[in-house]
Amino acid sequence: MKKSDFIKELEDIFALPEGTINENSTLKELDVDSTGILGLIMFLTKDIGIKVDIDILENVKTIQDIIDLTDGKIQ
Numbered sequence: 081m082k083k084s085d086f087i088k089e090l091e092d093i094f095a096l097p098e099g100t101i102n103e104n105s106t107l108k109e110l111d112v113d114s115t116g117i118l119g120l121i122m123f124l125t126k127d128i129g130i131k132v133d134i135d136i137l138e139n140v141k142t143i144q145d146i147i148d149l150t151d152g153k154i155q
Contacts, residue, residue: 081128081153081154081155082154082155083103083147083154083155086147086150086154087101087102087103087143089123089127090120090123090143090146093116093119093120093123094110094112094116094119094120095116096110101143102143103142103143103144103147104142104143104144105142105143106141106142106143107140107141107142107143108141117137120132120137120146121134121137124146124149124150128150128153128154129153130149130150130151130153132149136149
């Protein structure tokens with residue numbers, strides 16, 4: 081998946097306007113709540129095909145951190 085498509089999906093999941101997210105955006109500044117995190121987990125599992133451990137997500141700070149979790153599936 082292209083990085084730009086991935087970011088658009090995240091904007092939908094987090095209910096943010098298009099163009100809000102970039103690789104350096106932090107989950108804190110985007111005000112991502114627990115519902116957003118659950119949506120992220122479902123998206124990564126179902127659509128990207130990676131298993132996500134909630135403990136690993138606790139250490140995720142930026143969108144780039146999420147991209148790094150995908151093991152090269154996002155380019």
